Amino acid sequence: MLHLRVISPAGSTAEAVERLRSHAGTAHLVVHHGVAVEPDGDLVEADVAREAADEVIDLLCGLGIDHDGGITLEALDAALSDSADRAEEAAPGVGADAVVWEELVSRSGEESRLNATFQAFLVIACLLASVGVITDSPVTIVGAMVVGPEFGPLAALAVGLVLRRRDLMRRAGLALGVGFPLAMVVTALVTLLSEAVGLLDVTAFREGHAAVDFVYHIGWYSLIVALLAGAAGMLAMTSAKSAALVGVFISVTTVPAAGFAAVAAVTGDWLRSLESVGQLAVNLIGIVAAAAAVLALRRRGQRVRAAGRPLSAG
Template sequence: MMIEIELRCDGDDAERVEGVLKRWNVQFYEGRERFNGTDVVVFTVMVPDFVINDIVSDLVKAVDLRKAHSSVVWSDISGKSVKYSSSAKSLEKFRHRWTLVDIEGLVEKTNSQARVDPIQLTLGAVASIVALFGLVTDSIVMIISAMLLSPILGPLYGFSLNIVMGRGRDAMEAILSIGKLLLVIFMSSFVSSLLLRALGVMPGTPTHEILLRADSGLIYILLAVVLGYAGVVAIVSRIPEILAGVSIAAALVPPTSVIGIALAMGWWEVFTGSTVLTIENVLGLLTGSLAALYILNVSPRFYYEKKAAKMYTKRTLMVLLLLISGLVLLELIP
């Protein structure tokens, strides 16, 4: 479908508008008219619907819409335009990229997943119990099953996406959701471990799978950053979310469950190691996902929002990197 854009501006903005249209390689018609005694330049452009939001975003940056005679409007047109068919053909490459509407749709979808409800918290508790049985029986199959159940992906990317969009309140809600899920996973594991210990079915010493989640280190921080980065790239590449979700859950659900197990069993060395590992994984995942969105240049629609959002993103990244640096120093201290 073709969209007709009609843009009005004064001569000061016209040169910038023409530059935007030439950069997009679209054909346009330029005319003149009078508006309340002011000479106004009128641009008429027809573009394919799949790039309308990106082109309009660039045009809005070039025009001072505070002026009464300036405006940008667009509407659908029926039928095909032979004259503008070459413009549509030259913009085909944009069909498979994320547009601003795609990004905003992803943010809204992620926000709906980021606000955890009782059902998601229940899933977190079930995932924790399944992970517990897998950890104490050295069953990797059960541990993987727990990862499939965990709803941790939505809150994690809710934080990162809202940071790059400059939505601090929504980002904090996502962090709160992550905290709620991790607390539920920990408490479910802790209470279940106490009950199993009372029944005499808990192992006397940590199993192999438990010990694996009690070993923190620099390599795990790096791995968490890479997982966070790869998860965002997977979503942007339209890879099924469940694949990204399993990798994220692998870094959070088992070690958080081990914290509860170790506390219930009095395995203090395991408790310390799994706690440090969980903190490293949380910070690494947040840093990696935020860095990926920053590198991919995901940002708000309008230019006056982009500047504030970028500053917000940089400051958040600096805080995360400082916290990770502190963990690195702790790991280097013998």
């Protein structure tokens, strides 16, 4: 269940309440008249089955409340109520399979912003990857995968492609287009410093990274893993199963490839540096393509079910 909170202009409250009351997927409807200060109006609250949330939001937006008032949603960990159970049973579909589109747009938009926190995580992840590359440590490489924040902008790109939201695509493109090069430059500078103080033996590096050579080896499995990771990541985001995202982070070679490219460039190993950049590009493109495909299929499925006809293979 989701908790719906609506600030409604006084002139729209009666119709909003009627629309909520008439929808089978709502429960626990409460109205507080005249309590909203900014914007001025009434406060309407209800619990909504996740699979009914999109329909309910559309009903309220049809009254212009998203412009003249406000609509917020938050997840409920538990709802002990017969009326809540009836609402979930009456709502179309299954809650775990439902996509709340406004929630997805808001979440992906927030996680795709280029800001100091995003850049710091990406720099730290690339530095961890560089340490893993220099020490030939797969464990450190995995740690860099987990720290990397890049799936947020990649998911936002997919959402932007499917929903034709150019604002999301621009924001995500900026985060990736600025974030990765800057993180790689910082990693290269730190690598130069490591070489200067004797922490990095260039000869040993060129001869001794067999345990992490998967980072720059491009093959069909690179694309296959990226596609599977993108699909799993989007499924996790749209079904609120965020725990699965950790597995997505560990499976893709984005940050490690960026870190390897920087270290290899500093040591003069340009072939492997270019191969690492290629690996990075394959993973980024594969993740976005698969995530967009999953999102498009889920959107089409919801539209077909809403139209009351079976999902066809065509």
